[in-house]
Amino acid sequence: SYVVTQPPSVSVAPRxxxxxxxxxNNIGSTRVHWYQQKxxxxxxxxxxxxxxxxxxxxxxxSGSNSGNTASLTISRVEAGDEADYxxxxxxxxxxxxxxGGGTKLTxx
Amino acid sequence: QVQLVQSGAEVKKPGASVxxxxxAYGYTFIAYYVHWVRQAPGQGLEWMGMINPxxxxxxxxxxxxxxxxxxxxxxxxxxxxxLRSLRSEDTAFYFCxxxxxxxxxxxxxxxxxxxxxxxxx
Numbered sequence: 001s002y003v004v005t006q007p008p009s010v011s012v013a014p015r016x017x018x019x020x021x022x023x024x025n026n027i028g029s030t031r032v033h034w035y036q037q038k039x040x041x042x043x044x045x046x047x048x049x050x051x052x053x054x055x056x057x058x059x060x061x062s063g064s065n066s067g068n069t070a071s072l073t074i075s076r077v078e079a080g081d082e083a084d085y086x087x088x089x090x091x092x093x094x095x096x097x098x099x100g101g102g103t104k105l106t107x108x
Numbered sequence: 109q110v111q112l113v114q115s116g117a118e119v120k121k122p123g124a125s126v127x128x129x130x131x132a133y134g135y136t137f138i139a140y141y142v143h144w145v146r147q148a149p150g151q152g153l154e155w156m157g158m159i160n161p162x163x164x165x166x167x168x169x170x171x172x173x174x175x176x177x178x179x180x181x182x183x184x185x186x187x188x189x190x191l192r193s194l195r196s197e198d199t200a201f202y203f204c205x206x207x208x209x210x211x212x213x214x215x216x217x218x219x220x221x222x223x224x225x226x227x228x229x
Contacts, residue, residue: 001170030212030213031210031211031212031213031215033215033216035153037153042203042219042220042221042222043153043205043216043219044219045215045216045217048208048210048217049210049213049215054217084152086152086153088153088216089213090212090213090214090215095167096155096167096169097143097145097155097158097214098155099145099152099153099154099155100152102152102153
């Protein structure tokens, strides 16, 4: 099965830039999607197809994907960005959704 | 606007079954897959399976094969997730989500509020 790895936690100071990684073998050959989940809420899609943003998501959220690492970058971090973030890929061999383990973003 | 609304919380005993519903509003129901994802307390997201509401075809995660059934009712724009032989480890929030797709990929663009299923003797 396809395994996708995220760091358990990332910390960042307000107004700085946070980068959350998502690693898998040759992940650059697939499309990666990112979700934000705040406590007690359902996940929200923040980036799809590596770097596209749904309407209503601030431009501070951006994504990239190359080689064995995809990344979600949040610039000018705000206190309200504190949440769990999950990457997701589509396994074309099995037609299954695969999630990373999630990263807890802490705003210092 | 697009909205998915799930049924309410459930409390079940080990060995029982649970059926959670997910009603879709604001889009063409048969045009998008619907997925089920669960999240145990304090844990990450776990994909369970999906259904194509157009023809009813399904695809399940290997972990749940034989224990989960996803169905749909196109007359009411509702998808159902039936999980059998419940055990304490099945205690979790269960989410349905709409699947959008591009070239060789699917992502989950709208999520319902979630349903807490508690399994306890």
